Amino acid sequence: MCVRHVDDSFVSHEYLLDIIELPGLTAREISKALLCVLEETVGIDRLVAQSYDGASVMSGSAGGVQALVSSSVGRKVIYVHCFAHRLHLVVLKVLQTSSHVTWLLDTCQQLYNFFRRYSVAREYSEVGGRTLKRIMEQRWSGHHDSLSTVLVEFHNIVQTLNAIATTRTPEAIEAAGLENQLKHEDFLPVLRETKEILDMLMPLNMAFQSEKVDIASGLIMIDEVRSHLSELVCKLQEQDEDGGDGDVDEQHACGLQTVEVAATSYGSDATGNSVVAEPTASRRSSRITLRPKRLDDYVVDVEMKRLNQLFDQRSELSQDEDVDKPTEKTSPSNTECFSAKKLKLMLVQSVLSELEHRFGTSQRAVYIAAASLASNNFSVETLEPLVKAAQDAGVHIDCDMLSHEIPIARAVLSREETSHTHHSVLAACASRLHPPSHPNLLLLYRFTMTTAMDTAEAERSFSTVKRISSDYRRSMTHERLRHLTVLSHEKRVLKTLSVEDFLSAFKRRSRRLLI
Numbered sequence: 001m002c003v004r005h006v007d008d009s010f011v012s013h014e015y016l017l018d019i020i021e022l023p024g025l026t027a028r029e030i031s032k033a034l035l036c037v038l039e040e041t042v043g044i045d046r047l048v049a050q051s052y053d054g055a056s057v058m059s060g061s062a063g064g065v066q067a068l069v070s071s072s073v074g075r076k077v078i079y080v081h082c083f084a085h086r087l088h089l090v091v092l093k094v095l096q097t098s099s100h101v102t103w104l105l106d107t108c109q110q111l112y113n114f115f116r117r118y119s120v121a122r123e124y125s126e127v128g129g130r131t132l133k134r135i136m137e138q139r140w141s142g143h144h145d146s147l148s149t150v151l152v153e154f155h156n157i158v159q160t161l162n163a164i165a166t167t168r169t170p171e172a173i174e175a176a177g178l179e180n181q182l183k184h185e186d187f188l189p190v191l192r193e194t195k196e197i198l199d200m201l202m203p204l205n206m207a208f209q210s211e212k213v214d215i216a217s218g219l220i221m222i223d224e225v226r227s228h229l230s231e232l233v234c235k236l237q238e239q240d241e242d243g244g245d246g247d248v249d250e251q252h253a254c255g256l257q258t259v260e261v262a263a264t265s266y267g268s269d270a271t272g273n274s275v276v277a278e279p280t281a282s283r284r285s286s287r288i289t290l291r292p293k294r295l296d297d298y299v300v301d302v303e304m305k306r307l308n309q310l311f312d313q314r315s316e317l318s319q320d321e322d323v324d325k326p327t328e329k330t331s332p333s334n335t336e337c338f339s340a341k342k343l344k345l346m347l348v349q350s351v352l353s354e355l356e357h358r359f360g361t362s363q364r365a366v367y368i369a370a371a372s373l374a375s376n377n378f379s380v381e382t383l384e385p386l387v388k389a390a391q392d393a394g395v396h397i398d399c400d401m402l403s404h405e406i407p408i409a410r411a412v413l414s415r416e417e418t419s420h421t422h423h424s425v426l427a428a429c430a431s432r433l434h435p436p437s438h439p440n441l442l443l444l445y446r447f448t449m450t451t452a453m454d455t456a457e458a459e460r461s462f463s464t465v466k467r468i469s470s471d472y473r474r475s476m477t478h479e480r481l482r483h484l485t486v487l488s489h490e491k492r493v494l495k496t497l498s499v500e501d502f503l504s505a506f507k508r509r510s511r512r513l514l515i
Contacts, residue, residue, distance in 0.1 A: 018197035
């Protein structure tokens with residue numbers, strides 16, 4: 001559990017308050033535990049906002065934690081769905097829109113699992129390759145790291161797979177299958193386009209995890225990304241009209257005559273079923289044979305002729321062979337069946353659609369009003385949703401006085417340039433206003449900066465718990481673990497404590513040693 005506050009210099013701070021051992025996982029039990037910790041520490045009188053993930057037990061409007069907290073304190077405490085979690089949902093949804101991207105991610109995960117084996121990792125380290133990254137569903141940055149590593153180490157990966165495929169080891173067949181997928185003519189184009197889309201969203205991901213970024217700054221950054229993506233869509237559509245490419249939804253494997261060898265999965269379609277390349281023969285098959293679903297994860301399309309050459313004619317292979325160059329057999333067809341431009345257009349349009357869905361509806365008016373405080377374009381009408389949210393949370397704002405403060409504040413902000421010594425635009429604007437002249441407007445600034453837009457600080461404490469709860473500390477009680485975690489996580493606060501005061505408090509305790 002973390003708390004966020006703004007000091008007198010309009011600098012926001014986030015602190016790990018406690019790690020709670022929950023009696024249960026229902027909304028009522030969670031809300032009761034949260035309020036109990038708040039009442040024992042900082043109090044609930046100045047509680048103005050709450051931020052969780054989008055799970056129904058937390059975000060439910062009637063029986064969720066956020067609703068029960070508001071009901072318990074007797075006022076409407078604004079709830080913000082964590083921006084970082086929203087962006088995570090956006091990326092996961094976009095990556096599921098194309099069977100090409102699904103095939104790419106499956107292949108990268110198979111590469112990670114394959115290169116974790118000792119014999120493969122040893123061969124890979126000899127060519128100087130970097131460790132591959134795992135794709136994690138809980139954190140989409142793992143997708144970005146995995147694709148980036150595969151793209152940078154593509155030559156070393158293919159070289160290692162080629163070397164293993166020429167040996168008579170248990171990994172040879174699987175290595176040949178993975179090499180065949182990497183040499184597919186669509187693999188690198190899909191990899192580059194997908195990574196480029198994730199690169200566009202990575203700055204947002206990093207910003208949403210900073211305690212210095214507030215709701216206003218977050219909304220401004222989202223709108224800038226949406227504007228950039230809209231321009232990119234127009235540009236891609238113009239290019240598509242000038243020179244038409246193939247349909248992006250056509251299968252990336254169009255004409256391979258292959259056999260199936262038990263090893264690993266070749267790819268999947270939009271429904272999750274394995275994709276098997278059909279022969280190029282024009283005659284229609286008289287019978288369709290369905291493969292058992294239990295074998296979907298262990299099937300790869302390879303060429304028996306190529307395997308025989310690798311095993312039986314290994315000595316005749318040239319040492320100077322270019323392993324990065326796709327062979328004629330590796331390419332699915334000489335006919336263009338895949339369009340990188342159309343894939344990119346589809347992914348960008350999916351990102352825009354998901355951003356609108358995740359960030360464009362709930363409490364949009366409050367976010368827009370908060371963003372207007374970062375400039376001198378606010379008015380009584382634009383700030384009305386933010387004022388109502390602040391008043392519902394218990395912040396006393398005199399609307400009559402606020403209407404008189406706004407024209408003066410706009411004049412002050414329009415004359416002076418933004419200071420570069422503050423962490424956020426809101427802090428820079430608020431610091432230039434005179435407190436006695438703008439008390440109500442400054443309350444709005446403070447309310448906006450106090451409202452958390454993410455739960456990154458709370459999730460960072462998980463890493464601290466993992467470091468402390470080592471194999472040698474498994475027997476410690478939860479009470480001791482939570483205390484050590486708070487001390488380790490809040491080093492900056494610990495350094496400000498006086499040693500004399502600590503020793504004095506320790507001396508006054510009757511029990512000094514915890515067994």
